[in-house]
Amino acid sequence: MIQRLFLALLLCVSLLAAPALAVAPDEVLDDPVLEGRARALSAGLRCMVCQNQSIDDSDAPLAKDLRVLVRERLVAGDSDEQVIDYLVSRYGEFVLLKPRFAWHTIVLWAAGPVALIAGLIAIVAALRKRARNRAAANNVSAPKLTAEEERRLQALLDKAD
Known part of the structure; x- marks a missing residue:
């Protein structure tokens, strides 16, 4: 050992x-x-x-x-x-x-910060979209039943008992 x-x-x-x-x-x-x-x-x-x-x-x-x-x-x-x-x-x-650092190398120097900023923007956009989708999913409620549908549902429930 x-x-x-x-x-x-x-x-x-x-x-x-x-x-x-x-x-x-x-x-x-x-x-x-x-x-x-x-x-x-x-x-x-x-x-x-x-x-x-x-x-x-x-x-x-x-x-x-x-x-x-x-x-x-x-x-x-x-x-x-x-x-x-x-x-x-x-x-x-x-x-x-x-x-x-010169004009002909500006792309080399700018590529890193530009990529970082673009990545941060993409992350923020994705998080906002996810939050909007969750809020929309929570606000969706089942449509109200008509009076006829409620009577049929009640009849089915009574029949099951």
């Missing part, structure tokens, strides 16, 4: 450490300030192969090339914005995990 628990714990720890293995030791810059900037930039750049991972987390060869390119640009003296602009000019806005 303890051995299984130890193996499960070891597996969990190894899975948590997996993203840290993406950046190879030969990629790490000697200057800790530049390396910190490179890591910050890499965390916001999309791996073009994995697509939902940053290049910092990806083991794909293209991600490694992009990490090296980011570090080369930083060593050459580029600012963070210049590095981002260079990568966007080369690969397009898709390389950014979080797209810039």
